[in-house]
Amino acid sequence: MSAWSGNDTKKYLPVLLAEHGNLCVLCGEPCAPDELSVEHLIPRSTAPELSHDLDNLRISHKSCNFSRGNRSIETFRSHYSNNLSWWNNIQ
Numbered sequence: 001m002s003a004w005s006g007n008d009t010k011k012y013l014p015v016l017l018a019e020h021g022n023l024c025v026l027c028g029e030p031c032a033p034d035e036l037s038v039e040h041l042i043p044r045s046t047a048p049e050l051s052h053d054l055d056n057l058r059i060s061h062k063s064c065n066f067s068r069g070n071r072s073i074e075t076f077r078s079h080y081s082n083n084l085s086w087w088n089n090i091q
């Protein structure tokens, strides 16, 4: 089963918070409770078999998660840190 649902988010968020804290894996800033989402380090589209693997799950802001899309984390971070105008354009 590779589908991801809101119930999965509810299930995994407390586990990830306990293990990794509330820092966004994408931008490094803390997430407020209403900004929390579960980020797949390797996107589900690339590795559906890892979509429920705790080693592949981290905390991120909903907005960061959405903006990243299917880019690699490295690509997202380099754009985020090197080109804030690019970042603002895709908000």
Ligand SMILES: [Zn+2]
Pocket: 024, 025, 026, 027, 028, 029, 060, 061, 064
């Ligand atoms: Zn973030």
